[in-house]
Amino acid sequence: MDLHLLVDRDRKVASLEDALRAAIAGGRLTAGTRLPPSRTLAVDLGLARNSVAEVYARLVGEGRLEARVGAGTWVADRPAPGPATTAPVHRSARFDLDLRGGLPDGSAFPRTAWARATARALSEASATALGYAPPEGAPRARAALAEYLARARGVVGSSEDVVVTHGFGELLGLVGRAVAARGGRRIAVEAYGHASHRELLAACGLEPVPLPVDDDGAVVDALAGASVDAVLLTPAHQFPTGVPLAPARRAEVVRWAERTGGLVIEDDYDGVFRFDHRAIGALQAQAPAHVVYGGTASKALSPALGLGWGVVPAAWRDDVLAQRRRSGAATAAITQLALAALIEAGDFDRTVRTLRLRYRARRERFEDLMAEALPGSRVVGLAAGIHCLLELPDGIAEADVTTAAAARGLRVDGLSAYAAAPEYASARPPAMVVGFGAPPAHRYEESLGVVIEAIRVAGGNPTG
Ligand SMILES: Cc1ncc(COP(=O)(O)O)c(C=O)c1O
Incomplete structure (x- = not known):
């Protein structure tokens, strides 16, 4: 010092x-x-x-x-x-509390299990394994992921099909560039989603074409007339509206892909966090030759690891790996080996199970509290994942809630912040996207209290 x-x-x-x-x-x-x-x-x-x-x-x-x-x-x-x-x-605004969609509870990271897995991976790694990992990822990590994804998400494929990336974001960029390199020009995206994903695809040279989203998920019937080469979907739990893609629509996407040769990119960012014992398997299992399955460690473990994975159809594998070589990026081999050791020891499953219970309890608490404190509001979306949609009582604007929350040190976004274009933002009732994962346990109640206060203030009724 x-x-x-x-x-x-x-x-x-x-x-x-x-x-x-x-x-x-x-x-x-x-x-x-x-x-x-x-x-x-x-x-x-x-x-x-x-x-x-x-x-x-x-x-x-x-x-x-x-x-x-x-x-x-x-x-x-x-x-x-x-x-x-x-x-x-x-000085920028100080945000002390964060309820943005999709952030996990950093305090829940399995520090001891990760440290153990890292120690084991290091003690077992050969000198070769500590060199540059091949572009598709370390063999041990690909094998562990193939086993886990087949078991937990019903994904079809072997370790040969797995690519380990720096988060889902990198996978999306690699696949987007591979589609563009084959002459693709347009990619359908859900009308609500991360602007960063749309921007990333645009930077690959693809034009994002929004598909409306309703209570059955993305309106995939529109794919037929959309002249797109690929589509990016969140089938298990639409981000951020929270609805699953209806079975008939899953079948429709598969038919579209088989008919046109179009590529489906499945963003399975929180598929393991379903609370009602009715987990929906990966869409990829219905058409492994047409779907790139993508997953991430950012929810179950931490975005700080920078780990994601893809299961890529054989017909696309060389193109995706060519993009990776060209990008100069690689996933740290030691991190990959630690993930493999974590999965092999059963600690990844244990972490997911613990988090599932914790997030379920948070979701239930959120629903109870909103029903009690904010008559006229409605929690919508599946009981799954680490975010949900809170439709606002009549007459309350999203922007006013965001502003009132910011004044109290809380970050929370309205649904329109995720809309691909303004016309989609006005197509649904005003709602807040509430990520109930991020606050540490001892500040959860306080965070919800601030949301309630912000909504009351935005409605001109601070005392409720
Ligand atoms: C919809 C969605 N997809 C994917 C991801 C994961 O992205 P990454 O693995 O790049 O952190 C997130 C994380 O916030 C997400 O919200």
């Missing part, structure tokens, strides 16, 4: 205090920066330890530093109000 401070030899203590104040005010020492223990700094500066401790204590008193026994001393989150500094202060 080195700290560079210019301290005047003749007035060391006062000078240390000034130098720390200036470094904090000027932004050189930013919020959260740890300071050296007073004993260390005292030795470095040739001061008595008590003198340094007193300087720290004075700055804590001013709100410039924070300290806790056993945790040390660090620069405070909020600089104390004081004389204006010459340095510009850049």
Whole structure:
């Protein structure tokens, strides 16, 4: 913990205090920066330890530093109000709570099991396995994923068909570029979804063509007249409206793909989180030659791993891998091996089971609380995944709720934030997309309380 401070030899203590104040005010020492223990700094500066401790204590008193026994001393989150500094202060809105759709609870990450899996993977890995993994992924990870996906999601394929990627996002980009490289120009997307996925496809050279979404999922009958080369779908749990693709529509997509040779990209981002014992298997199983199945570790484990996977039809595999070679990207081999070890030990299944129970309880609590506190609101979508749609009581606008929530430090988006075009945004009743996964358990109730308050304020009735 080195700290560079210019301290005047003749007035060391006062000078240390000034130098720390200036470094904090000027932004050189930013919020959260740890300071050296007073004993260390005292030795470095040739001061008595008590003198340094007193300087720290004075700055804590001013709100410039924070300290806790056993945790040390660090620069405070909020600089104390004081004389204006010459340095510009850049501040964005502070969001303390996050209920955006699709974020998992970071505190639920199975740290011990992951550490164990990493240790086991490292102790078992050959020197070759610690070199560059082949573009399709480490053999051990592909085998573990093929076994898991066949067992848990009904996916049809062997380890030969599996490609390990940097999240679903990378898979989508690889497949999008492979479609464009074969002369494809247009890809159907659900009218509600992540703007980042639409942008990614556009960057591949494909024009995203929205398909309306209703209570049976994407209106895939429209594919026939849409002149598209491929379609991106979330069949198990439409993101973000939360409905599954109806069986007749699943059959229709398969017929379209078989008839036209069009490619289906199945985004199975949260298929393992179904709470009602009626898991819908992967659409891929109905047409393995026409569907690229995509999954991610971002929900069940963490986006911080940067892990996703695809099961790619044989006819597309070389093209997808050619895109990967060209991209220069690779998934860290050690991370892949740790995932394989986690799956092999049964810890991935255990984590999913634990999370399923936790998220189910959160979803139920959410439904109960909204019914009680917000008459006229409606929770829609399957009891699955880590988000749902909350239709707002009459007369309340999504943007007003987002603004009122932001003023209270909570991030939450309206459904229209996910619409591919404004006409889709106005096609459905105003609703908030509530991701109930992200807040740590001890802040869940508080987060829901803020949502309720924000909706009441947006409706001009703050006291309910
Ligand atoms: C609809 C949807 N698809 C896919 C993903 C996963 O993406 P990635 O694996 O790139 O993190 C997410 C994650 O937020 C998602 O919401």
